[in-house]
Amino acid sequence: MLVSTRPTFGGKLTANILCKTFPQMATVQENVFKAIKTDNRANAVFDWQDIGQIELRTEIIKTIKKEHTSRDVAKSEIVIAGGLGACKDNGFALIYQLAQKMGAAVGGSREAFEKSYIIKSQQIGQTGKTIAPKLYIAVGISGANQHLAGIKNCEKIIAINNDVNAPIFKYADIGIVGNLFEILPDLIEKYDTVKIEEKNE
Template identity: 45%
Template sequence: MGRKVLVFAEVRDGELRNVSFEALAAGKEISGEGEVIAAVAGSGIGCLAEILIQYGADRVVVVKNDKLDTYTSDGFFQAYLQVIQSEQPDAVLLGHTALGKDLSPRLAARLGAGLISDTTGIEEEDGEVVFTRPIYSGKAFEKKRVKDGTIFATIRPNNIEAITKDTSRSGVVEQKDIEVTDLRTIVKEVVRKATAGVDLSEAKVIVAGGRGVKSEEGFEPLKDLADELGAAVGASRGACDAEYCDYSLQIGQTGKVVTPDLYIACGISGAIQHLAGMSNSKVIVAINKDPEANIFNVADYGIVGDLFEIVPLLTQEIKNLKVGV
């Protein structure tokens, strides 16, 4: 049985976030022989519609309004509620990002629908869609299904593989003018504290530092390694609390939850709060002077030694491989 699935694509700095493509792949899984519709909001974003079609959307709704250029809870709620009411989908998907975590429960509550958040897997059993999500800080997983009404779910980045881009695909693009009124919050300016680089929540490779980096300057070797790997730099709460880096880099129970293909933990002891944010990484490499550090209990590969000796050696070896030495 085919289902109509509506996917809300997320835009940052004029570009689609990778989790939008992963949500489209999830939408194809849920829809079966049905229709996958992508919705994208803002002004001057019509050029993104073709990309969404290439990644699996059958139809794209471009919601035009200059009040949607920067995310506000009120503005996007009004706009996307109108899209849902117009389309009447069987399922609604968003990325499990700061935007998705803010917007999805409000939309689901208004429509009287249940919400399955932080989905890491989707499958179909006996004609019903089954969602897998982590619980107890990733120590266990539960399976959920929606028995009645609209399916609402958020997709954790880096867990559902996006469909391969197909430039030959074609689809319908619709422009939708939506009125947005009575905004209680208006964003005048966005000031970014984090340096430019790979988005931490969507990074395939992360190099993270803990208290073992000892200082702000101690992150420099980690940044060099990250540059060679095309990776993002992260940190434990201990490193952030010690003011070695900005809290925007924090990974853990009270920071970002990440699931990269490769996670390199440098000078991180492995407190349970940190493990809650990264233990589901596909491959974990730990570098620590303490052979009894808890991080080694979850690591696939461990190196006992001084990170200030080991990390530069790793960086140099990667450089050598690139030039074929």
């Protein structure tokens, strides 16, 4: 029997879903299983040892790579990154909205990667990418050393965090202490106005 474990109640609980009838299928999140290199059969892509020796009558017809939805954090002049503080409600949706307005790339901390809000190539820091944009906006990121390792070469850093003692503020050129869920909608709404006023000056 296929047993799938999935988060439920907004990630507060995990539930085991029993699949008792056929056909049985499941999808898995990126990087949850380690890929193994063998032949071209579906049952060879991942290590299926947890479900035993089942003979799967499947073959891979086509592999469609997920479209990269963000600009490259290592090449963009503006990067907006989200941390654990943004990994709830619509935190990352707000970050993507602002990034679209500003023509920025979206990145994140390792926490954001582990919570699947970003893909590995968007992670910034010691085990992610090192970036050097003209402007880096850190949203809900505390500023751990491993994250700072990836942002040393940013020209200007703006940090948005509701904890006035967050280490990121020591490295930020501009620090905004407050709730990102109030600040980001404001920035998104006012960004066009600010740009127009700048042009008129």
